[in-house]
Amino acid sequence: MHIIGCPSAISGAFDLAVVGAGIIGLSCARAAALKGLRVVVIDRDAQSNGASVRNFGFVTVTGQERGTAWIRARRTCAIWEEVAQQAGIPILQRGLWMTTRRPEAVPILEAFLATEMGEGCKLLSRAAAKGCCPELVNAQVQAVLLSSVDLRVESREAIPKIAAWLAERWGVQFLRQTAVLSVAPPLLETSRGVVQAGAVVVCPGDDVYSLYPKRIARYGMTRCKLQMLRLADPGFRLPNAVMSDLGLVRYAGYSALAEAATLRARLEAEQGEHLRHGIHLIVVQSADGSLIVGDSHHYAATPDCFADEHIDQLILDEFTAATGRPPPAVRERWIGTYSAAPDRTMFIDAPACDVRIVMITSGSGASTGFAIGEEVVTDLFGGVQVNGYTRSLRSGHL
Ligand SMILES: Cc1cc2nc3c(=O)[nH]c(=O)nc-3n(C[C@H](O)[C@H](O)[C@H](O)COP(=O)(O)OP(=O)(O)OC[C@H]3O[C@@H](n4cnc5c(N)ncnc54)[C@H](O)[C@@H]3O)c2cc1C
DSSP: OEETTOOTTSOSOEEEEEEOOSHHHHHHHHHHHHTTOOEEEEOSSSSOOSHHHHSOOEEOOTTSOTTHHHHHHHHHHHHHHHHHHHHTOOOOEEEEEEEEOSTTHHHHHHHHHTSGGGTTEEEEEHHHHHHHOGGGOOTTOOEEEEEEEEEEOOHHHHHHHHHHHHHHHHOOEEEOSOOEEEEETTEEEETTEEEEEEEEEEOOTTOOSSSSHHHHHTTOOEEEEEEEEEEOOOSSOOSSEEEOHHHHTTSHHHHTSTTHHHHHHHHHHHSHHHHHTTOOOEEEEOTTSOEEEEOOOEEESSOOOOOOHHHHHHHHHHHHHHHSSOOOOEEEEEEEEEEEOSSOSEEEEEEETTEEEEEEOSSOHHHHHHHHHHHHHHHHHSSOOOSSOOOEEBTTBO
């Protein structure tokens, strides 16, 4: 290998090169390193700066699409527990508080609880919910779905800690500020020289043009822009991550249930503008008490980079409606983007027997990534012979 300006420790051939140091690349690197493989992770940025550090850090099980996505989320959540403990990442919140203020939401929650996805969840009446968190329960609340199975980390701290843990504990090598220009195992051409690796996993986030653009184009990809805010400490602790009625028609675990149609019709009549901007509410709380609040969804090949104040106000209106409280002062605003496909939540593509492209095409990479990393590494190194075969997940099913 010839890497200009790299420490001599980075030398020789690797079993696996991972392109991209977001949560998906780190998940693949973890799975490979645990198998004893020699792994290098290559990223063009000096530190993680993509969706993986711009998100809520909400490892969501409750509400994930029924079937493969939900199963992956459960596995991923279990791995987060292990990784958090070993890498010194605090788990800041556990569970979900899905507060509803329309009667049409209650049958959805009841139907949800009757499925296997209801494990670890229960329905609270307004009075019971008030007993748990009086600050969040007003006269409009119909019922609260309380889940215990989700968790939340501070992504901007967790992602660098996972990378450091992989390097120190598992000997994973990191090549930062290095763009991968082409992939043809056993060689990868990078902006700093050639890297040798027996297999490659490309985890490029929302970059659909640099590597394998023709393969990726077959999935009809676009990008999604999301607006996010951080609000000052409201002066009390949230019991869990908070969501509201709008989430019940956005998250497939609820919205695919027949009972969701009635709520959707009412929301279209009452909150059509929120739905048009893809707005639903997630509120999580950080160690200093501040709240991360979002989000919106706008789709374009190249979304603009500007945060529209009107969209932020719509998000904050939903915060007020769901919590019965005026929003605390805004401390930060940012946008994030992720890749999106019209008909699937992720895909694993095999352009060659020793190469995989892994893209999450929905807002679920923190919730499903560790499980996907295990599957990809088992596929590549677990004895399965794959030759020119494309394995993709349509709507989360194999
Ligand atoms: C605002 C927002 C909120 C979200 N909230 C949640 C949430 O709460 N829970 C959840 O589960 N999901 C959430 N998501 C989705 C989740 O964050 C993504 O699915 C996930 O981060 C995608 O991870 P990734 O590793 O694929 O991409 P990224 O984090 O974008 O990482 C890709 C990396 O690849 C590198 N790269 C690309 N091409 C090259 C190349 N040629 N050479 C070298 N490096 C390259 C980039 O520099 C980048 O570092 C959210 C997303 C956003 C934007």
